[in-house]
Amino acid sequence: MNTTGHIERDDLVLFAMQLLSREETALAAAHIEQCPECRRELAEVQGDLAIYAMTVDMQTPPAEAKERLLKQVAHEKKIIPIDIAQEPVLPGPSFSGRRSLSDDDLPQRSFAGSVFPWLGWALAAGLAVTTGNFYLQRTALQGSIAEQKDQIAQLTVDAATAHQVMETLTDRNAMRVTLTKAQAAPVPQARATYVADKGTLIFQANNMEQLQPAKVYELWLIPANGSSPIPAGTFHPDERGYASVIMPPLPKGVQAKAFGVTIENEGGSQTPTLPIIMVGT
Ligand SMILES: [Zn+2]
Numbered sequence: 713m714n715t716t717g718h719i720e721r722d723d724l725v726l727f728a729m730q731l732l733s734r735e736e737t738a739l740a741a742a743h744i745e746q747c748p749e750c751r752r753e754l755a756e757v758q759g760d761l762a763i764y765a766m767t768v769d770m771q772t773p774p775a776e777a778k779e780r781l782l783k784q785v786a787h788e789k790k791i792i793p794i795d796i797a798q799e800p801v802l803p804g805p806s807f808s809g810r811r812s813l814s815d816d817d818l819p820q821r822s823f824a825g826s827v828f829p830w831l832g833w834a835l836a837a838g839l840a841v842t843t844g845n846f847y848l849q850r851t852a853l854q855g856s857i858a859e860q861k862d863q864i865a866q867l868t869v870d871a872a873t874a875h876q877v878m879e880t881l882t883d884r885n886a887m888r889v890t891l892t893k894a895q896a897a898p899v900p901q902a903r904a905t906y907v908a909d910k911g912t913l914i915f916q917a918n919n920m921e922q923l924q925p926a927k928v929y930e931l932w933l934i935p936a937n938g939s940s941p942i943p944a945g946t947f948h949p950d951e952r953g954y955a956s957v958i959m960p961p962l963p964k965g966v967q968a969k970a971f972g973v974t975i976e977n978e979g980g981s982q983t984p985t986l987p988i989i990m991v992g993t
Pocket residue numbers: 717718719743747748749750751
C-alpha cells in the first residue's frame with residue numbers, strides 16, 4: 713500500500729497476474745473489495761493485460777495498450793521471485809514487503825527472481841488468458857461485438873432497401889405508367905415529395921413535352937414565408953416524356969407553399985422566367 717493508503721499500481725499489476733504471495737493477495741483482495749478507487753484501477757490494469765494477452769498471436773497489438781503495459785513492466789525492474797510466497801509477510805498493513813527489499817537483499821532472492829528478464833512479464837500477461845477476469849472481459853467483448861454485428865446487419869438491410877428504392881425510381885429502363893381518367897388524353901403531370909425538416913425532395917414528372925434546343929425545365933420551391941422561389945434543379949424529359957429530380961441541394965427547414973416548373977435557358981436560372989408552366993400547392 714502506498715502513502716495514500718491505496719494499493720500501488722505495480723502491486724495491482726502483480727495482483728492481476730496472480731503473482732503476489734498468498735498473504736499479499738489476501739490483503740490486496742480485502743482492500744480492493746472495499747475501495748472503489750483501487751477497483752477502478754485494477755479494472756484498467758486487467759483491461760491492459762487482457763488486450764495484450766488477446767493480441768499475443770496477432771502481428772500488431774494495439775500500440776497504446778502494449779506501451780502502457782510494458783511501461784509498467786519496465787518500471788518494475790526487480791521481478792518478484794516466484795518463491796516469495798515462502799517469505800514472511802512484513803508486519804503492519806503493508807503487503808508490499810517485496811518493495812522493502814533493497815539491492816543488498818538481492819543475494820537472498822532466488823535465481824529466477826533476480827534474472828527473470830522483464831520481458832517475462834509479457835509472458836505472464838499471456839498467462840493472464842487463463843484468468844477468469846480475462847474470460848469475462850472477452851465474453852463481454854464478444855457480446856458487444858455480436859451486438860454491433862446485429863446493428864451493422866440491420867443498417868446494411870436498410871441501406872440495401874433504400875438503394876433499391878432509388879434504383880427503381882431512377883432506372884432508365886423502368887416502366888412508368890401514369891394512370892388518369894379513362895379516355896382522357898395524357899397531360900403533363902408531376903409529383904413532388906418534400907420533407908421540409910430534412911430539405912429532401914423527390915420530383916417525378918410524366919408526359920412532359922420535349923423542349924426546344926438549349927432549353928431546360930427548372931423546378932422551383934416556393935417558400936411559404938413569401939421569400940423568393942428557390943431553384944430546386946433542372947431536368948430534361950426522356951423520349952417518353954419522363955423526368956425526375958432526386959435530392960437536389962436545398963436548405964433544411966424551408967416550409968413550401970408550392971412547387972413550380974418553368975422553362976429556362978440551358979444551365980438554369982436563379983429566378984424563374986414566367987410563365988410557370990406547372991404548379992402544385
Ligand atoms: Zn484503495
